[in-house]
Amino acid sequence: MNEEDKPDVVLDAVGLLCPMPAVKTAMELEKMKKGEVIEVLTSDHISKTDLPVWCRETGNQLVDIKDDGEILKIRIRKAI
Amino acid sequence: MSSTTTEEKVIPESKEEKKTKEKVTMVVFSGDLDKVLASFIIATGAASMGMDVTMFFTFWGLNAIKKNEAKNTAPGVMKKMLGVLNKGGSKRLPLSKFHMGGMGTSMMKKLMKQHKMPNIDEMIDLAKQMNVKLLACTITLDILGISKDQLREDVIDGYVGAVSYLSEAKDGNVNLFI
Numbered sequence: 001m002n003e004e005d006k007p008d009v010v011l012d013a014v015g016l017l018c019p020m021p022a023v024k025t026a027m028e029l030e031k032m033k034k035g036e037v038i039e040v041l042t043s044d045h046i047s048k049t050d051l052p053v054w055c056r057e058t059g060n061q062l063v064d065i066k067d068d069g070e071i072l073k074i075r076i077r078k079a080i
Numbered sequence: 081m082s083s084t085t086t087e088e089k090v091i092p093e094s095k096e097e098k099k100t101k102e103k104v105t106m107v108v109f110s111g112d113l114d115k116v117l118a119s120f121i122i123a124t125g126a127a128s129m130g131m132d133v134t135m136f137f138t139f140w141g142l143n144a145i146k147k148n149e150a151k152n153t154a155p156g157v158m159k160k161m162l163g164v165l166n167k168g169g170s171k172r173l174p175l176s177k178f179h180m181g182g183m184g185t186s187m188m189k190k191l192m193k194q195h196k197m198p199n200i201d202e203m204i205d206l207a208k209q210m211n212v213k214l215l216a217c218t219i220t221l222d223i224l225g226i227s228k229d230q231l232r233e234d235v236i237d238g239y240v241g242a243v244s245y246l247s248e249a250k251d252g253n254v255n256l257f258i
Contacts, residue, residue: 019125026128
């Protein structure tokens, strides 16, 4: 993990289903500043494919995805 | 000729430039729980992507934005009867399949709750928070004998006809009929 990618905000979306992880991420990012990083915790494995697409569509930057089998940690940098 | 091509190349393809908002419109015709829920899932998903979303509620779809405690104030016998049969309200929507006199629907609601899926009311609130536009079809209101005070006026952005919907839909990148 890159030190500068340490999350400024951690969003606990564990247990929430599609499209809530994306919806919550969008709402959280709105409050954040450009360049800040959010770490989304989710148990919805669709997020693994959906959140990268969401990033591409919204112009935000996907930092990385960590998958420990049950919970995904997805880090996104606000780029707009 | 060649000068135009170079000029075209000079224009930077920035993300900002592309950011004229993309648009989703939806006709929510069905008043079935599952279909209305799917509509709101798509609507909030699109809004999360920064898209402009308009939902046009017509016919049975209006039941989703009807107050649960609305009184039947329809004029005339036929409309009154329709009002009795088609009571509406977010809590009364039946499943499109396996409603089974309400048994199937209540089981589905339990399952959805277990999976922490928002119910219709929560979905409406969420959609409003994300600036999803909710429109109600005026003509249907007349035909079904629904008055505006039977509807959730707090969440409705306008009462419009087909033309107004179409003027939005023609600019839509995604237009759905549900």
